[in-house]
Amino acid sequence: MSDAVDETTETPESKPVLRVVKGDPTAEELAALVAVVAARNAAAAAAAADSKPRPRSQWGHPTRQHRTPHRFGPGQWRASAF
Incomplete structure (x- = not known):
């Protein structure tokens, strides 16, 4: 098995959602950050769904x-x- 990344699965326009610019965060810190961002996105999606007009x-x-x-x-x- 090789550690090479399969180039056919990645598209050229795919970009990472989060990028560490400075520092060296641990895996736990990154997991906490991802959890907070996911919770905010879920709350925003729920608020958008509630704002739709009801019959x-x-x-x-x-x-x-x-x-x-x-x-x-x-x-x-x-x-x-x-």
Whole structure:
């Protein structure tokens, strides 16, 4: 087995996400940094997903005011919801 890197798997435009510019961090320090960055990205994605508009509830829609009055009888409680 050789330690050579297979050049076919790497694309020329792939860049590292994080790069150590100064210092010599340990593996634990790098893992902590990656965990913090991943948590921030997950929180930002969750906030973006929550900001999407939700469908409007039909409960208070104005067209529901134009329905006929409730009738009394068997099974009419089911029909009153529509």
